[in-house]
Amino acid sequence: MPSPDSSALAEASPRRILGLAIPALGVLAAEPLYLLLDAAVVGRLGALPLAGLAVGGLVLAQVSTQLTFLSYGTTARAARLHGAGRDDDAVGEGVSATWLAFGLGALIIAVMQLLCVPILALIGGGGDITAEAVRWFRVAVLGVPFILVSMAGNGWMRGLQDTVRPLRYVVFGLGLSAVLCPLLVHGLLGFPYLGLVGSAVANVIGQTVAGALFVVALVRSGVPLRPSWPVMRAQLSLGRDLVLRSLAFQACFLSAAAVASRFGAASVAANQVVLHLWNLVSLTLDSLAIAAQTLVGAALGRADVPGATRLGWRLTVWSTVFALVLALLLAAGGPILPGLFTTDSSVVEQMQSIWWIFVAIIPLAGVVFALDGVLLGAGDAPFLRTATLACALVGFLPSIWLALAFDWGLRGIWFGLGIFVALRMAAVIGRFVSGRWAIAGADIQRTAG
Structure with a gap:
């Protein structure tokens, strides 16, 4: 029987590391690549909509990225449970993280719908740019719960050493957004012309689909879908430290x-x-x-x-x-x-x-x-x-x-x-x-x- 040390080193083989890292890189790179496409599509509307997208997108990114503990923190906790042979409990971490994602996402929607005008005015300088940013942001922020659900899904799946499914789900969701974005922004192929708001609608649809795929994966896992309050408290404690680190x-x-x-x-x-x-x-x-x-x-x-x-x-x-x-x-x-x-x-x-x-x-x-x-x-x-x-x-x-x-x-x-x-x-x-x-x-x- 191999020793624990030799088993651990076997897991660090080039094939194993790349098998985890390359799909993870795909997930990390997918959104920046999509955002470039989104900017190119909106840019054809003119400088003002593009400026509105830039300001609104900056605020949305800051709001959502502060909660990356839903992925990184969940990975840490789920990976330990997976190593101990407790895969159902590892998936249970994903269940609780997903409930947290929906709850925090709903709170963010409520707060940002109230505060988005002064926040966007501060960054955009007021005037027409802020007005465009507000139009885009009020729709785009509706996708935050599903952005957070995808983070949680990435977390528990990575903990189970599965980085391929998250890549498929994220690419499918962003791919759908990439198809819909030009159709809705410019009113092509019989789709309604929505202008800048079309970009936000396409984003929300893609985020919703990706988030739904992670939820379906939880349902199919067969674990109980009830949240565990002790687990959620532990995740929030870990999240506090990671949020402070991110703010630094x-x-x-x-x-x-x-x-x-x-x-x-x-x-x-x-x-x-x-x-x-x-x-x-x-x-x-x-x-x-x-x-x-x-x-x-x-x-x-x-x-x-x-x-x-x-x-x-x-x-x-x-x-x-x-x-x-x-x-x-x-x-x-x-x-x-x-x-x-x-x-x-x-x-x-x-x-x-x-x-x-x-x-x-x-x-x-x-x-x-x-x-x-x-x-x-x-x-x-x-x-x-x-x-x-x-x-x-x-x-x-x-x-x-x-x-x-x-x-x-x-x-x-x-x-x-x-x-x-x-x-x-x-x-x-x-x-x-x-x-x-x-x-x-x-x-x-x-x-x-």
Whole structure:
């Protein structure tokens, strides 16, 4: 009989890791790709509807992405139960998370219908842009419960080490939206002409279908569909830590955008383009982090602490090597890639001024994302919350505002991001080496970082 360690390492084979990571990457990338199509369709209506979509979409994204604990937190809890051989209980985590998704989604609809006008006016500056954004948002926000249900569905299925079904459901829903969007926005093939509102309607329909597929999967699983209040309380406790961690990220990047705007239009444009590339790198590394989360959570659930530790090291090496390859490719493209995004020489110059900082951060991020996934799989959210807040307050935010005070430009901002990532790397490596994250068992509730 193979030892627990050899069993854990077998799970970290290239085929197994890629089998989890590639479908997870598809899920992560599907929505950004759809949003590009949505913007292209609405853009043909003119600048004003496109601006309304941008403002409304920004607010909707901020509202929904703060609740990613429904996916990442549920994955951590379900993975432990799966590792312990308690698959029905793992699916039960999905049931409770889905009830939470519907409840929180209904609350968000009610609150945002009341507050969307002042919020959108603050971001859009009032006037016609805000009016367009409000028209779009009042319809689009109706899909939030199903966005959250899809998050919960991704969570429990990943916990069961099934990343293929979530990809099918999400792609089917977004594919339906992609077909309906031009038909409803422009009134093609006999469909009603709805203009900008057609984009929102298409979004809601696709989100509803994807969410419904996850609900059907729960029904077919045969587990009781009653919510468990103790489970929901535990999920909300875990969610609190992950929401605070997410808010720290938002504060950092919003501050960076605000400071970049003080350096002129070329700096804003360059920062935005490189930030998009950073987000693309983050998506690819996050897919490996999801594999780490599911495999390590399962190992701890079956009380295999040595195996979980070995998995953590193996997956961190994988992620770091992959990040190094990405960094080398982007380094080689440094003289060419900035010019593919714009012909404005001032923007290209600004992009090239931060390009090598961006490239240097990527290998560090490979370590950070992998160990984030390991610690999330262990349910170590209180530590991740505290570490992220501390690194933001000590590293990123001071660097950003010093860049403004001393006129360091974009280099100062991206140097601050480098400090932030380096501090996070030191924090997660220290935590991993300490072994304090590796608590065995299927049912745990952490109370301290």
